[in-house]
Amino acid sequence: MKIFHLSDLHIGLKLMNRDLTEDQIHIFRQIAEAAKMEKPDAIVIAGDLYDRAVPSAEAVELFDRFVLMLVEAAPEAEIMMISGNHDSAPRVNVFRQVLDRQRIHMIGLPPMLPGDRIEKVTLKDDYGPVHFYLLPFVKPSVVRPLVGSDADGNLLSYDETLHRLIGLEELNPAERNVLVSHQFYLPVGTDAEDIPRMDSEVRTVGNIDEVRADVLAPFDYAALGHIHKPMTVGSDRYRYCGTPLACSVSETGQQKAILVVELGEKADREENAGVDDQNTGLAAVQISEIPLTPLRPVRVIRGTLTEVLRQGSDDYVSVVLTDEKDLDLFDMQDRVRGAFPNVLEIRREVPGRQNSGRKLQEMAALTPFEIAEQFLGEMDDAEKELLQDVMNSLEVTG
16 A cells, blocks of 8 residues: 655745745645655645644635645545644544545544544555554643543643553554554653754653654554654654655755655564564555655855855855954845845854854844834934934935
8 A cells, every 4th residue: 555644734834934835835736746646545644734723814725725736636545634733623623524525534633532532544455454543633631531640630741641542542453554643752762852853843841742652563654743854763664754845944955755655465473473573563664755846945055245145046045154354234135135035044153253143133134224223222203203204215215
């Protein structure tokens, strides 16, 4: 069975106030084209469909357009999506039963009440059934009526909650099982601080949301979302695919891709009895990547002003100036923006000058009126009005 694994679309995201709609459409077209060529049996999107819990009308329209692209490109594929921590679970959960009949499964809410279980979608191929367990982002407080509390009646940790919740499922080890989940999973014995996190990710204080990845062991594959950098979690068969488009400067240089998972025949546990292999009894898995090419790459360009200007482009760039001499603020900004129309930020890195980069970045974000206001100090309303008239006159004559 061939599966496309995607996650963290973050539709509606702005990259340092840059609207990424055009960039996301560019990527979505590539995904749809890949689906048309590869004809996957299932397309899974492991959470964070939107960047905000209350997405804009434009973001909803783009999401609708993307789903239509997938349906038209791969009409035989089962499309499965879950909500992430950025999404509004009730909104994603809307029309759930109606969409199921159209082979589109949008699961926003996890099981919450006694007797509830994780949403399961079963597909079949030549080797038998494949059970997809669709588990949206889980907060311990939301599922407390189902998983209970600790011995003292206190709320369970994220780790204990996920272990209890998944433990309620009666997985058939003789058949293939796939988990689609949006949480912060850690290999057992790994410290959360050792995991590289991107600036665009939401992090909890003290990493209280971490979950030990041993809970994934019964599954033949885990299609994970939440971490924006592609990575495995203790095994090649438990993976974060990362974002399809860079969501921050910290993702510079990452090759974004669709993970293509081919799930083969289930291994026979009895034949492998006594074999010391963590994958004993699990289905054969082959994983490949289909690279995604951004419309405008995110890059960091470092050097003197003269060196930087020679590299002008339409890419999204973070410019780091290393000139030791002072630069004219307005002239420097104009020249950099002329060479890089999609510049994200301008910073200074000069040895011996602490915080110069941060101050320049803050200044670059100010309007000429705000810069003049800071220079002149406290002014009354009449003086501010006069200053604005002067600035307006300069803009007209300039």
